Amino acid sequence: MALAAEITASGILMGSIFALVALGLTLIFGVMNVVNFAHGEFLMIGMYSAFLISTFLSIEPLVSLPFVAVVGFLLGIITYYLLIRYLLRGPMIAQLFGTFGLMLFLRYLVMFILGPNPRVLHQGVLIGKSVSLSWFTFDISKLAAAGFSILLFVLVSWMIERTKLGRALRATSIDAEAAGYMGIDTEKMNALAWGIGGATAGIAGGLLANFYYITPTVGMLFIMIAFATVALGGFGSIRGAFIAGLIVGLIMMVAGYYLSQIKLAFVYLAYFLVVVLRPRGLFGW
Amino acid sequence: MPVIYFLIYLLTMIGIYSLLAMSLNFQVGFTGLINFGQVAFFCIGAYASSLLVTKAGAPLILGFVGGMALSGLFGYIISIPTKSLKADYWAIATLAGGEVVRLLALNEGWLTEGPFGVMSIPQPLRWLFSKDSYPLFYLFLIAACVLIIYFVLSLLTNSPFGRNLKAIRDEEDLCLSLGKNTRKLKLQAMVVAGMVAGLAGALFAHYITYISPENFKPIETFLMWAMIIVGGRGNHLGAILGAVVIQLFNVSTRFIGGYVPLGSDTMAALRMVIIGLLIVLFLLYAPEGLIRERKKVYHLKRKHIE
Numbered sequence: 001m002a003l004a005a006e007i008t009a010s011g012i013l014m015g016s017i018f019a020l021v022a023l024g025l026t027l028i029f030g031v032m033n034v035v036n037f038a039h040g041e042f043l044m045i046g047m048y049s050a051f052l053i054s055t056f057l058s059i060e061p062l063v064s065l066p067f068v069a070v071v072g073f074l075l076g077i078i079t080y081y082l083l084i085r086y087l088l089r090g091p092m093i094a095q096l097f098g099t100f101g102l103m104l105f106l107r108y109l110v111m112f113i114l115g116p117n118p119r120v121l122h123q124g125v126l127i128g129k130s131v132s133l134s135w136f137t138f139d140i141s142k143l144a145a146a147g148f149s150i151l152l153f154v155l156v157s158w159m160i161e162r163t164k165l166g167r168a169l170r171a172t173s174i175d176a177e178a179a180g181y182m183g184i185d186t187e188k189m190n191a192l193a194w195g196i197g198g199a200t201a202g203i204a205g206g207l208l209a210n211f212y213y214i215t216p217t218v219g220m221l222f223i224m225i226a227f228a229t230v231a232l233g234g235f236g237s238i239r240g241a242f243i244a245g246l247i248v249g250l251i252m253m254v255a256g257y258y259l260s261q262i263k264l265a266f267v268y269l270a271y272f273l274v275v276v277l278r279p280r281g282l283f284g285w
Numbered sequence: 286m287p288v289i290y291f292l293i294y295l296l297t298m299i300g301i302y303s304l305l306a307m308s309l310n311f312q313v314g315f316t317g318l319i320n321f322g323q324v325a326f327f328c329i330g331a332y333a334s335s336l337l338v339t340k341a342g343a344p345l346i347l348g349f350v351g352g353m354a355l356s357g358l359f360g361y362i363i364s365i366p367t368k369s370l371k372a373d374y375w376a377i378a379t380l381a382g383g384e385v386v387r388l389l390a391l392n393e394g395w396l397t398e399g400p401f402g403v404m405s406i407p408q409p410l411r412w413l414f415s416k417d418s419y420p421l422f423y424l425f426l427i428a429a430c431v432l433i434i435y436f437v438l439s440l441l442t443n444s445p446f447g448r449n450l451k452a453i454r455d456e457e458d459l460c461l462s463l464g465k466n467t468r469k470l471k472l473q474a475m476v477v478a479g480m481v482a483g484l485a486g487a488l489f490a491h492y493i494t495y496i497s498p499e500n501f502k503p504i505e506t507f508l509m510w511a512m513i514i515v516g517g518r519g520n521h522l523g524a525i526l527g528a529v530v531i532q533l534f535n536v537s538t539r540f541i542g543g544y545v546p547l548g549s550d551t552m553a554a555l556r557m558v559i560i561g562l563l564i565v566l567f568l569l570y571a572p573e574g575l576i577r578e579r580k581k582v583y584h585l586k587r588k589h590i591e
Binding site: 035083086087090091092093094096097098100101102103104105106107108109111112115116216220224227228231235264265268269271272275276 | 313319365366370372373374376377378380381382384385388389503507510514550551554555556557558560561562563564565568569572
């Protein structure tokens with residue numbers, strides 16, 4: 001019983017991080033139908049930014065989060081204005097491979113500059129600490145990451161559902177041309193989607209850096225999970241991304257407990273099943 | 286004469302990757318199926334052939350045939366979800382599929398020896414040649430394979446079957462409305478492509494004589510993609526040219542590594558940075574690649590254009 005509760009709890013904690021990584025991906029896809037293969041690299045750059053800022057400026061990793069968010073936001077915006085904008089004019093195949101080329105470029109640029117060795121954050125209020133409840137212990141850094149993830153989901157949902165900016169974003173996603181006629185600067189809205197996507201990926205990286213190894217190739221693992229999450233929840237659906245993130249986290253923890261090595265294969269299996277049985281995902285439209 | 290052997294190695298690898306690029310081009314350039322798990326075919330071909338020979342004691346030729354058959358079977362399986370998936374969803378599914386194959390090779394140790402890999406894979410007709418002349422023989426073997434596959438694929442793509450595939454790529458709904466069974470056609474295309482890539486895998490395994498899951502990381506798929514983006518899609522020569530360009534770049538920068546004051550890791554990273562940049566630049570400025578597809582116009586009458 002205690003074991004089941006522990007597996008469930010850690011699955012939910014991990015799942016809320018996966019959800020946060022998937023949030024930006026689903027947002028970008030929802031607004032402009034582009035699959036961002038470089039999203040995992042945004043996450044990786046977020047992790048490195050958190051690492052570099054807190055190591056070299058000796059700042060508490062939690063305090064570095066706003067800076068990491070800014071780095072991610074700028075990365076998203078720059079990607080949009082320098083690359084995506086031009087690719088949108090080309091065929092669909094160009095859109096798919098543009099971000100894919102960007103993925104290779106960013107991943108190996110970081111490896112070129114900082115080397116392939118994994119880094120670990122050693123200092124910080126969250127690192128290495130845990131809370132004990134009566135039957136099991138939580139990693140504080142994971143707990144905080146889950147908390148931030150929920151907070152960001154609420155924030156982004158509120159922005160999209162309730163604010164004028166969010167309405168403009170939704171209008172762009174439904175029909176960019178019509179939105180343009182209504183005086184919405186769709187170019188700016190696209191850039192904003194990339195900015196928010198980059199910022200959430202950056203923050204996810206900043207949180208992950210507290211308890212995960214930082215390597216240039218870490219993005220690959222998380223982008224695969226994020227793709228599975230987004231497909232599970234339905235492309236473009238924010239609520240779907242959150243719930244699917246939790247499901248993926250649970251699958252990984254349960255499968256990981258019994259078959260530690262191939263737990264990822266189970267996530268992909270779940271993805272395949274969803275994709276074949278219900279291509280729209282659980283909450284897609 | 287190490288330079289000669291280096292050259293032979295380079296050409297051999299170009300040959301193997303030409304096969305892989307032609308296979309990928311057959312899926313992407315002709316049928317419009319965006320496969321991000323191409324390395325899975327390569328992996329299955331290599332493992333199936335080497336395991337059949339080393340563990341089951343099958344003759345080499347059976348290993349090659351088995352590798353091609355299993356790889357083709359994987360093509361059949363992976364093409365099943367195309368019936369309900371949009372192109373980009375399917376692309377992601379294949380990316381996951383490629384990883385699942387590698388994870389299985391890594392974790393099913395009873396069959397694949399896990400991370401240690403399969404060692405001392407025998408080479409075909411090894412006893413007929415001396416140690417020095419064998420690489421040259423293998424190069425000829427691979428060149429022959431490339432030529433045969435080139436002609437077979439050209440025949441296929443110029444046949445009514447190939448025209449149907451191009452029709453699927455350009456306008457699937459139209460193709461459906463003309464009564465073509467596009468699902469079956471895609472399935473056949475994936476099986477053919479799988480067999481070609483499986484052959485490349487078998488050739489690779491029996492050339493290198495040692496394979497491990499390390500050889501089949503997603504990065505290999507990305508290299509194959511870089512080849513057909515640079516070389517050009519929709520024609521077989523483009524795929525071969527792309528394989529030549531990317532492999533030349535990949536291997537020659539390894540060669541000049543000694544003259545540049547950078548570590549081998551840094552050089553490897555720099556190489557991939559440049560390939561990533563190359564993909565983006567080609568997509569922005571030369572989306573058709575180095576060799577353009579020659580579009581054919583059938584039975585065009587003047588009045589139809591006006």
